[in-house]
Amino acid sequence: MADANPTVHRAHWNSRLGFILAAAGSAVGLGNIWRFPYLAGENGGGAFLVLYLAIAFTLGVSVLLAELAIGRLGQRNPVGAMRALAGGPWTAAGYLGTATAFLVLSFYSVVGGWTLAYIVKSATGTLGGESAEAAKLVFGALVGGAAEPVIYHGLFMALTAAIVLRGVGGGIEAANKWLMPALFLLLVVLVLRAVTLPGAAKGLAFYLTPDFSKVTPATVVAALSQAFFSLSVGLGAMITYGSYLDRRGGNLPRSAFWITGIDCSVAVLGGLLIFSAVFAFGHDPAAGPGLTFVTLPTVFHQMPGGALFAVAFFLLLALAALTSAVSLLEVAVAYLVDERAMPRRRATLGLGLAVFFAGIPSALSLGPWSSYTLYGRGVMDLLDDLTVKVMIPLGGIVLSLFVGWILADRAAAALAGPARPLWLRAWIAMCRYVAPAAIGWVMVAGLWG
Ligand code: TRP
Numbered sequence: 001m002a003d004a005n006p007t008v009h010r011a012h013w014n015s016r017l018g019f020i021l022a023a024a025g026s027a028v029g030l031g032n033i034w035r036f037p038y039l040a041g042e043n044g045g046g047a048f049l050v051l052y053l054a055i056a057f058t059l060g061v062s063v064l065l066a067e068l069a070i071g072r073l074g075q076r077n078p079v080g081a082m083r084a085l086a087g088g089p090w091t092a093a094g095y096l097g098t099a100t101a102f103l104v105l106s107f108y109s110v111v112g113g114w115t116l117a118y119i120v121k122s123a124t125g126t127l128g129g130e131s132a133e134a135a136k137l138v139f140g141a142l143v144g145g146a147a148e149p150v151i152y153h154g155l156f157m158a159l160t161a162a163i164v165l166r167g168v169g170g171g172i173e174a175a176n177k178w179l180m181p182a183l184f185l186l187l188v189v190l191v192l193r194a195v196t197l198p199g200a201a202k203g204l205a206f207y208l209t210p211d212f213s214k215v216t217p218a219t220v221v222a223a224l225s226q227a228f229f230s231l232s233v234g235l236g237a238m239i240t241y242g243s244y245l246d247r248r249g250g251n252l253p254r255s256a257f258w259i260t261g262i263d264c265s266v267a268v269l270g271g272l273l274i275f276s277a278v279f280a281f282g283h284d285p286a287a288g289p290g291l292t293f294v295t296l297p298t299v300f301h302q303m304p305g306g307a308l309f310a311v312a313f314f315l316l317l318a319l320a321a322l323t324s325a326v327s328l329l330e331v332a333v334a335y336l337v338d339e340r341a342m343p344r345r346r347a348t349l350g351l352g353l354a355v356f357f358a359g360i361p362s363a364l365s366l367g368p369w370s371s372y373t374l375y376g377r378g379v380m381d382l383l384d385d386l387t388v389k390v391m392i393p394l395g396g397i398v399l400s401l402f403v404g405w406i407l408a409d410r411a412a413a414a415l416a417g418p419a420r421p422l423w424l425r426a427w428i429a430m431c432r433y434v435a436p437a438a439i440g441w442v443m444v445a446g447l448w449g
Pocket of ligand 1: 030104
Protein backbone atom coordinates (compact mmCIF):
# COMPACT_ATOMS: atom_id res chain seq x y z
CA MET A 1 0.00 0.00 0.00
CA ALA A 2 1.23 3.49 -0.84
CA ASP A 3 2.36 5.68 1.99
CA ALA A 4 -0.20 8.29 2.96
CA ASN A 5 2.51 10.92 2.76
CA PRO A 6 5.79 9.46 1.55
CA THR A 7 7.71 12.74 1.74
CA VAL A 8 7.50 13.04 5.52
CA HIS A 9 10.36 11.43 7.44
CA ARG A 10 8.74 10.22 10.56
CA ALA A 11 10.62 9.46 13.74
CA HIS A 12 10.52 5.82 14.80
CA TRP A 13 11.34 3.75 17.86
CA ASN A 14 14.87 2.39 17.91
CA SER A 15 13.78 -1.09 19.01
CA ARG A 16 10.70 -3.19 19.68
CA LEU A 17 11.68 -3.41 23.35
CA GLY A 18 11.93 0.37 23.48
CA PHE A 19 8.44 0.67 22.03
CA ILE A 20 6.95 -1.86 24.47
CA LEU A 21 8.58 -0.13 27.45
CA ALA A 22 7.36 3.28 26.29
CA ALA A 23 3.81 2.02 25.79
CA ALA A 24 3.96 0.21 29.13
CA GLY A 25 5.28 3.44 30.64
CA SER A 26 2.20 5.22 29.34
CA ALA A 27 -0.08 2.55 30.76
CA VAL A 28 1.64 2.23 34.14
CA GLY A 29 0.86 5.34 36.13
CA LEU A 30 -1.11 6.77 38.99
CA GLY A 31 -3.88 4.51 37.75
CA ASN A 32 -2.00 1.39 38.83
CA ILE A 33 -0.44 2.32 42.15
CA TRP A 34 -2.87 4.92 43.47
CA ARG A 35 -6.25 4.36 41.82
CA PHE A 36 -6.35 0.57 41.36
CA PRO A 37 -5.69 -0.38 45.01
CA TYR A 38 -8.25 2.04 46.43
CA LEU A 39 -10.89 0.85 43.95
CA ALA A 40 -10.12 -2.76 44.83
CA GLY A 41 -10.35 -1.82 48.52
CA GLU A 42 -13.75 -0.20 48.04
CA ASN A 43 -15.04 -3.07 45.89
CA GLY A 44 -14.33 -6.07 48.04
CA GLY A 45 -10.71 -6.91 47.17
CA GLY A 46 -10.23 -10.30 45.47
CA ALA A 47 -13.39 -10.35 43.37
CA PHE A 48 -12.52 -6.95 41.92
CA LEU A 49 -9.02 -8.16 41.08
CA VAL A 50 -10.33 -11.19 39.16
CA LEU A 51 -12.91 -9.13 37.31
CA TYR A 52 -10.37 -6.45 36.47
CA LEU A 53 -7.88 -8.94 35.04
CA ALA A 54 -10.59 -10.68 33.00
CA ILE A 55 -11.73 -7.38 31.48
CA ALA A 56 -8.20 -6.12 30.82
CA PHE A 57 -7.21 -9.28 28.94
CA THR A 58 -10.34 -9.35 26.75
CA LEU A 59 -11.86 -5.91 26.10
CA GLY A 60 -8.84 -3.90 27.18
CA VAL A 61 -6.28 -5.68 25.05
CA SER A 62 -8.66 -5.59 22.06
CA VAL A 63 -9.08 -1.82 22.15
CA LEU A 64 -5.36 -1.41 22.79
CA LEU A 65 -4.59 -3.49 19.69
CA ALA A 66 -7.14 -1.46 17.71
CA GLU A 67 -5.38 1.79 18.60
CA LEU A 68 -1.92 0.41 17.86
CA ALA A 69 -3.17 -0.85 14.49
CA ILE A 70 -4.66 2.55 13.60
CA GLY A 71 -1.38 4.23 14.50
CA ARG A 72 0.86 1.82 12.66
CA LEU A 73 -1.28 1.91 9.51
CA GLY A 74 -1.86 5.67 9.62
CA GLN A 75 1.72 6.67 10.54
CA ARG A 76 0.30 9.83 12.09
CA ASN A 77 -1.07 11.46 15.23
CA PRO A 78 -4.74 10.58 15.94
CA VAL A 79 -6.14 13.42 13.79
CA GLY A 80 -3.83 12.74 10.87
CA ALA A 81 -4.22 8.96 11.15
CA MET A 82 -8.01 9.10 11.04
CA ARG A 83 -7.87 11.56 8.17
CA ALA A 84 -5.41 9.41 6.20
CA LEU A 85 -7.28 6.15 6.81
CA ALA A 86 -10.88 7.28 6.36
CA GLY A 87 -11.38 11.04 6.61
CA GLY A 88 -14.81 12.62 6.76
CA PRO A 89 -16.51 12.55 10.14
CA TRP A 90 -14.01 9.95 11.45
CA THR A 91 -11.42 12.72 11.67
CA ALA A 92 -13.50 14.22 14.48
CA ALA A 93 -12.56 11.21 16.63
CA GLY A 94 -8.95 12.33 16.30
CA TYR A 95 -9.79 15.84 17.47
CA LEU A 96 -11.85 14.46 20.34
CA GLY A 97 -8.93 12.32 21.45
CA THR A 98 -6.42 15.14 21.21
CA ALA A 99 -8.64 17.48 23.23
CA THR A 100 -9.19 14.71 25.79
CA ALA A 101 -5.43 14.16 26.13
CA PHE A 102 -4.94 17.89 26.79
CA LEU A 103 -7.66 17.95 29.44
CA VAL A 104 -6.56 14.73 31.17
CA LEU A 105 -2.99 16.01 31.34
CA SER A 106 -4.13 19.31 32.87
CA PHE A 107 -5.33 17.57 36.06
CA TYR A 108 -3.13 14.45 35.91
CA SER A 109 -0.18 16.81 36.23
CA VAL A 110 -1.67 18.32 39.39
CA VAL A 111 -1.72 14.87 41.04
CA GLY A 112 1.75 14.27 39.58
CA GLY A 113 2.75 17.45 41.40
CA TRP A 114 1.43 16.02 44.69
CA THR A 115 3.74 13.02 44.24
CA LEU A 116 6.71 15.40 43.82
CA ALA A 117 5.66 17.26 46.96
CA TYR A 118 5.47 13.93 48.81
CA ILE A 119 9.02 13.04 47.75
CA VAL A 120 10.15 16.26 49.43
CA LYS A 121 7.98 15.64 52.50
CA SER A 122 9.19 12.07 52.93
CA ALA A 123 12.82 13.13 52.50
CA THR A 124 12.45 15.89 55.10
CA GLY A 125 10.39 13.75 57.52
CA THR A 126 7.29 15.94 57.33
CA LEU A 127 4.73 13.36 56.14
CA GLY A 128 2.77 13.54 59.38
CA GLY A 129 2.82 9.78 59.79
CA GLU A 130 2.65 9.95 63.63
CA SER A 131 -1.13 9.59 63.43
CA ALA A 132 -3.90 9.31 60.87
CA GLU A 133 -5.09 12.82 61.85
CA ALA A 134 -1.64 14.35 61.34
CA ALA A 135 -1.30 12.64 57.94
CA LYS A 136 -4.71 13.95 56.93
CA LEU A 137 -3.70 17.47 57.96
CA VAL A 138 -0.49 17.31 55.91
CA PHE A 139 -2.36 16.11 52.83
CA GLY A 140 -5.13 18.67 53.37
CA ALA A 141 -2.62 21.48 53.77
CA LEU A 142 -0.89 20.52 50.52
CA VAL A 143 -3.92 20.10 48.26
CA GLY A 144 -5.82 22.92 49.97
CA GLY A 145 -3.01 25.43 49.56
CA ALA A 146 -2.57 28.00 46.83
CA ALA A 147 1.13 28.24 45.97
CA GLU A 148 2.33 24.67 46.55
CA PRO A 149 -0.12 22.80 44.29
CA VAL A 150 0.49 25.26 41.43
CA ILE A 151 4.28 25.24 41.80
CA TYR A 152 4.53 21.44 41.96
CA HIS A 153 2.13 21.13 39.02
CA GLY A 154 4.40 23.49 37.07
CA LEU A 155 7.47 21.49 38.08
CA PHE A 156 5.82 18.25 36.99
CA MET A 157 4.85 19.77 33.60
CA ALA A 158 8.41 21.05 33.16
CA LEU A 159 9.81 17.53 33.72
CA THR A 160 7.25 16.10 31.29
CA ALA A 161 8.07 18.68 28.61
CA ALA A 162 11.82 18.15 29.10
CA ILE A 163 11.41 14.48 28.09
CA VAL A 164 9.03 15.15 25.18
CA LEU A 165 11.34 17.91 23.92
CA ARG A 166 14.03 15.34 23.19
CA GLY A 167 11.78 13.50 20.78
CA VAL A 168 10.63 9.94 20.27
CA GLY A 169 13.80 7.82 20.31
CA GLY A 170 16.12 10.13 22.24
CA GLY A 171 13.60 11.39 24.81
CA ILE A 172 10.56 9.19 25.33
CA GLU A 173 12.14 5.83 24.50
CA ALA A 174 15.43 6.55 26.28
CA ALA A 175 13.67 7.79 29.43
CA ASN A 176 11.32 4.81 29.60
CA LYS A 177 14.18 2.36 29.07
CA TRP A 178 15.62 3.54 32.40
CA LEU A 179 12.53 4.52 34.28
CA MET A 180 10.45 1.37 33.67
CA PRO A 181 13.00 -1.17 34.95
CA ALA A 182 13.84 1.15 37.87
CA LEU A 183 10.18 1.39 38.74
CA PHE A 184 9.70 -2.36 38.58
CA LEU A 185 12.73 -3.02 40.77
CA LEU A 186 11.64 -0.44 43.33
CA LEU A 187 8.15 -1.91 43.40
CA VAL A 188 9.43 -5.46 43.94
CA VAL A 189 11.64 -4.32 46.86
CA LEU A 190 8.69 -2.50 48.45
CA VAL A 191 6.38 -5.49 47.95
CA LEU A 192 8.91 -7.86 49.54
CA ARG A 193 9.15 -5.55 52.53
CA ALA A 194 5.35 -5.22 52.81
CA VAL A 195 4.37 -8.90 52.48
CA THR A 196 6.87 -9.90 55.17
CA LEU A 197 5.43 -7.46 57.72
CA PRO A 198 3.78 -9.19 60.68
CA GLY A 199 0.05 -9.20 59.99
CA ALA A 200 0.38 -8.85 56.22
CA ALA A 201 -1.34 -12.22 55.72
CA LYS A 202 -4.75 -10.68 56.50
CA GLY A 203 -4.23 -8.19 53.70
CA LEU A 204 -3.17 -10.90 51.30
CA ALA A 205 -6.27 -12.91 52.17
CA PHE A 206 -8.53 -9.88 51.58
CA TYR A 207 -6.82 -9.10 48.29
CA LEU A 208 -6.36 -12.59 46.86
CA THR A 209 -9.50 -14.44 48.02
CA PRO A 210 -12.35 -13.56 45.68
CA ASP A 211 -15.80 -13.28 47.20
CA PHE A 212 -18.10 -13.05 44.20
CA SER A 213 -21.13 -12.26 46.31
CA LYS A 214 -19.57 -8.77 46.53
CA VAL A 215 -19.81 -8.19 42.76
CA THR A 216 -22.51 -5.70 41.77
CA PRO A 217 -23.08 -3.80 38.50
CA ALA A 218 -21.18 -0.91 40.11
CA THR A 219 -18.18 -3.22 40.58
CA VAL A 220 -18.21 -4.10 36.88
CA VAL A 221 -18.46 -0.43 35.92
CA ALA A 222 -15.53 0.45 38.15
CA ALA A 223 -13.42 -2.45 36.85
CA LEU A 224 -14.05 -1.65 33.19
CA SER A 225 -13.45 2.08 33.34
CA GLN A 226 -10.34 1.49 35.45
CA ALA A 227 -9.04 -1.04 32.89
CA PHE A 228 -9.44 1.48 30.07
CA PHE A 229 -7.87 4.33 31.99
CA SER A 230 -5.00 2.14 33.13
CA LEU A 231 -4.27 0.82 29.63
CA SER A 232 -4.19 4.42 28.30
CA VAL A 233 -6.79 3.70 25.64
CA GLY A 234 -9.66 5.81 24.36
CA LEU A 235 -7.92 9.06 23.45
CA GLY A 236 -5.30 8.11 20.91
CA ALA A 237 -2.18 7.88 23.09
CA MET A 238 -1.66 4.36 21.78
CA ILE A 239 -2.43 5.53 18.22
CA THR A 240 0.38 8.02 18.61
CA TYR A 241 2.85 5.48 20.02
CA GLY A 242 1.78 2.93 17.36
CA SER A 243 2.46 5.51 14.66
CA TYR A 244 6.15 5.49 15.57
CA LEU A 245 6.35 1.79 14.64
CA ASP A 246 7.61 0.71 11.29
CA ARG A 247 4.61 -0.20 9.15
CA ARG A 248 5.80 -3.76 8.61
CA GLY A 249 7.82 -4.36 11.73
CA GLY A 250 6.97 -6.34 14.85
CA ASN A 251 4.17 -8.55 16.04
CA LEU A 252 1.45 -6.14 17.13
CA PRO A 253 -0.86 -8.59 18.98
CA ARG A 254 2.09 -9.91 20.95
CA SER A 255 3.12 -6.34 21.84
CA ALA A 256 -0.44 -5.56 22.96
CA PHE A 257 -0.38 -8.59 25.28
CA TRP A 258 3.01 -7.61 26.68
CA ILE A 259 1.83 -4.07 27.42
CA THR A 260 -1.34 -5.38 29.07
CA GLY A 261 0.68 -7.95 31.02
CA ILE A 262 3.14 -5.36 32.35
CA ASP A 263 0.33 -2.95 33.22
CA CYS A 264 -1.63 -5.62 35.09
CA SER A 265 1.47 -6.92 36.87
CA VAL A 266 2.19 -3.47 38.25
CA ALA A 267 -1.42 -3.07 39.38
CA VAL A 268 -1.35 -6.50 41.06
CA LEU A 269 1.96 -5.66 42.77
CA GLY A 270 0.63 -2.24 43.79
CA GLY A 271 -2.29 -4.02 45.46
CA LEU A 272 0.02 -6.49 47.22
CA LEU A 273 2.09 -3.60 48.56
CA ILE A 274 -0.78 -1.47 49.76
CA PHE A 275 -3.04 -4.17 51.23
CA SER A 276 -0.21 -5.96 53.06
CA ALA A 277 0.83 -2.68 54.64
CA VAL A 278 -2.67 -1.40 55.34
CA PHE A 279 -3.79 -4.63 57.06
CA ALA A 280 -0.51 -5.07 58.92
CA PHE A 281 -1.21 -1.76 60.66
CA GLY A 282 -4.95 -2.13 60.99
CA HIS A 283 -6.06 0.60 58.58
CA ASP A 284 -9.28 0.62 56.58
CA PRO A 285 -8.80 -0.78 53.04
CA ALA A 286 -11.86 1.15 51.83
CA ALA A 287 -10.42 4.56 52.74
CA GLY A 288 -10.86 5.76 49.14
CA PRO A 289 -8.54 8.15 47.26
CA GLY A 290 -6.72 9.00 50.49
CA LEU A 291 -5.44 5.42 50.76
CA THR A 292 -2.07 6.31 49.23
CA PHE A 293 -1.48 9.83 50.50
CA VAL A 294 -3.03 9.57 53.96
CA THR A 295 -2.86 5.92 55.04
CA LEU A 296 0.58 5.03 53.73
CA PRO A 297 2.51 7.77 55.60
CA THR A 298 1.27 6.32 58.90
CA VAL A 299 2.22 2.85 57.69
CA PHE A 300 5.73 4.04 56.78
CA HIS A 301 6.02 5.74 60.16
CA GLN A 302 5.37 2.49 62.02
CA MET A 303 7.59 0.44 59.75
CA PRO A 304 11.25 -0.31 60.48
CA GLY A 305 13.29 1.69 57.95
CA GLY A 306 10.07 3.42 56.96
CA ALA A 307 11.63 6.80 56.12
CA LEU A 308 13.69 5.23 53.37
CA PHE A 309 10.74 3.21 52.03
CA ALA A 310 8.61 6.34 52.02
CA VAL A 311 11.07 8.22 49.79
CA ALA A 312 11.34 5.17 47.52
CA PHE A 313 7.58 4.81 47.28
CA PHE A 314 6.79 8.41 46.35
CA LEU A 315 9.68 8.44 43.91
CA LEU A 316 8.16 5.35 42.32
CA LEU A 317 4.77 7.02 42.10
CA ALA A 318 6.24 10.18 40.54
CA LEU A 319 8.23 8.21 37.94
CA ALA A 320 5.16 6.19 36.98
CA ALA A 321 3.10 9.37 36.63
CA LEU A 322 5.83 11.06 34.59
CA THR A 323 6.03 8.35 31.91
CA SER A 324 2.23 8.50 31.56
CA ALA A 325 2.15 12.29 31.34
CA VAL A 326 4.77 12.11 28.59
CA SER A 327 2.41 10.03 26.44
CA LEU A 328 -0.47 12.44 27.04
CA LEU A 329 1.62 15.46 26.01
CA GLU A 330 2.97 13.59 22.99
CA VAL A 331 -0.56 13.18 21.56
CA ALA A 332 -1.00 16.94 21.23
CA VAL A 333 2.64 17.59 20.28
CA ALA A 334 2.42 15.00 17.47
CA TYR A 335 -0.68 16.79 16.16
CA LEU A 336 1.13 20.14 15.92
CA VAL A 337 4.27 18.54 14.45
CA ASP A 338 2.47 16.38 11.87
CA GLU A 339 -0.48 18.52 10.89
CA ARG A 340 0.78 22.05 11.49
CA ALA A 341 4.43 21.43 10.56
CA MET A 342 5.50 23.05 13.81
CA PRO A 343 9.00 22.30 15.10
CA ARG A 344 8.88 19.84 18.02
CA ARG A 345 10.58 22.35 20.29
CA ARG A 346 7.99 25.05 19.77
CA ALA A 347 5.09 22.61 19.96
CA THR A 348 6.35 21.11 23.22
CA LEU A 349 7.12 24.38 24.96
CA GLY A 350 3.89 26.02 23.78
CA LEU A 351 1.71 23.09 24.78
CA GLY A 352 3.57 22.54 28.04
CA LEU A 353 2.85 26.14 28.98
CA ALA A 354 -0.78 25.89 27.81
CA VAL A 355 -1.36 22.74 29.86
CA PHE A 356 0.24 24.42 32.86
CA PHE A 357 -2.21 27.33 32.67
CA ALA A 358 -5.14 25.03 31.93
CA GLY A 359 -4.26 23.01 35.05
CA ILE A 360 -4.19 25.97 37.45
CA PRO A 361 -7.97 25.89 38.13
CA SER A 362 -7.64 22.17 38.98
CA ALA A 363 -4.62 22.86 41.21
CA LEU A 364 -6.63 25.48 43.11
CA SER A 365 -9.91 23.58 43.09
CA LEU A 366 -9.30 21.85 46.44
CA GLY A 367 -8.15 25.09 48.05
CA PRO A 368 -8.92 28.75 47.32
CA TRP A 369 -11.25 27.89 44.44
CA SER A 370 -13.12 25.11 46.19
CA SER A 371 -16.29 27.19 46.26
CA TYR A 372 -16.52 27.11 42.45
CA THR A 373 -18.59 23.99 41.95
CA LEU A 374 -21.15 22.48 39.63
CA TYR A 375 -23.44 19.73 40.94
CA GLY A 376 -21.35 19.90 44.10
CA ARG A 377 -18.13 18.97 42.27
CA GLY A 378 -15.04 21.17 41.98
CA VAL A 379 -13.14 21.87 38.75
CA MET A 380 -10.77 18.92 39.11
CA ASP A 381 -13.52 16.42 39.90
CA LEU A 382 -15.61 17.73 37.01
CA LEU A 383 -12.72 17.39 34.55
CA ASP A 384 -12.00 13.89 35.90
CA ASP A 385 -15.65 12.89 35.42
CA LEU A 386 -15.94 14.52 32.01
CA THR A 387 -12.84 12.81 30.62
CA VAL A 388 -12.82 9.42 32.39
CA LYS A 389 -16.57 8.83 32.37
CA VAL A 390 -17.54 10.49 29.06
CA MET A 391 -14.75 11.45 26.64
CA ILE A 392 -12.48 8.37 27.06
CA PRO A 393 -15.34 5.84 26.81
CA LEU A 394 -16.77 7.74 23.83
CA GLY A 395 -13.35 7.66 22.16
CA GLY A 396 -13.08 3.94 22.92
CA ILE A 397 -16.45 3.24 21.31
CA VAL A 398 -15.70 5.26 18.16
CA LEU A 399 -12.21 3.81 17.71
CA SER A 400 -13.51 0.25 18.21
CA LEU A 401 -16.30 0.77 15.70
CA PHE A 402 -13.81 2.31 13.28
CA VAL A 403 -11.47 -0.69 13.40
CA GLY A 404 -14.32 -3.22 13.47
CA TRP A 405 -16.25 -1.84 10.52
CA ILE A 406 -13.98 0.41 8.44
CA LEU A 407 -10.42 -0.76 8.97
CA ALA A 408 -11.11 -4.49 9.55
CA ASP A 409 -9.82 -5.82 6.22
CA ARG A 410 -6.77 -3.57 6.07
CA ALA A 411 -5.93 -4.24 9.71
CA ALA A 412 -6.41 -8.00 9.25
CA ALA A 413 -4.14 -8.00 6.20
CA ALA A 414 -1.51 -6.01 8.08
CA LEU A 415 -1.63 -8.26 11.13
CA ALA A 416 -2.10 -11.73 9.63
CA GLY A 417 -1.59 -11.51 5.86
CA PRO A 418 -4.17 -13.55 3.95
CA ALA A 419 -4.87 -15.89 6.89
CA ARG A 420 -7.88 -15.41 9.20
CA PRO A 421 -6.92 -17.18 12.43
CA LEU A 422 -9.43 -17.52 15.25
CA TRP A 423 -7.86 -14.78 17.41
CA LEU A 424 -8.17 -12.33 14.55
CA ARG A 425 -11.85 -13.07 14.00
CA ALA A 426 -12.44 -12.84 17.74
CA TRP A 427 -10.65 -9.48 17.84
CA ILE A 428 -12.72 -8.06 14.98
CA ALA A 429 -15.93 -9.25 16.64
CA MET A 430 -14.75 -7.58 19.84
CA CYS A 431 -14.21 -4.28 18.00
CA ARG A 432 -17.47 -4.52 16.05
CA TYR A 433 -19.93 -5.54 18.74
CA VAL A 434 -18.64 -6.47 22.16
CA ALA A 435 -16.44 -3.48 23.01
CA PRO A 436 -18.86 -0.76 21.81
CA ALA A 437 -21.79 -2.42 23.58
CA ALA A 438 -19.89 -3.04 26.82
CA ILE A 439 -18.35 0.43 26.93
CA GLY A 440 -21.68 2.03 26.04
CA TRP A 441 -23.36 0.18 28.90
CA VAL A 442 -20.64 1.22 31.33
CA MET A 443 -20.91 4.83 30.20
CA VAL A 444 -24.63 4.92 30.78
CA ALA A 445 -24.36 3.06 34.08
CA GLY A 446 -21.50 5.27 35.20
CA LEU A 447 -23.36 8.49 34.42
CA TRP A 448 -26.42 7.13 36.13
CA GLY A 449 -24.46 6.36 39.27
N1 TRP B 1 -2.67 5.02 32.05
C1 TRP B 1 -2.24 6.07 32.91
C2 TRP B 1 -2.42 5.67 34.35
O1 TRP B 1 -2.87 4.60 34.64
C3 TRP B 1 -2.94 7.37 32.61
C4 TRP B 1 -2.89 7.70 31.17
C5 TRP B 1 -1.82 7.98 30.45
C6 TRP B 1 -3.96 7.69 30.29
N2 TRP B 1 -2.17 8.14 29.12
C7 TRP B 1 -3.46 7.97 29.02
C8 TRP B 1 -5.28 7.44 30.46
C9 TRP B 1 -4.29 7.97 27.92
C10 TRP B 1 -6.11 7.46 29.37
C11 TRP B 1 -5.59 7.70 28.11
O2 TRP B 1 -2.10 6.42 35.23
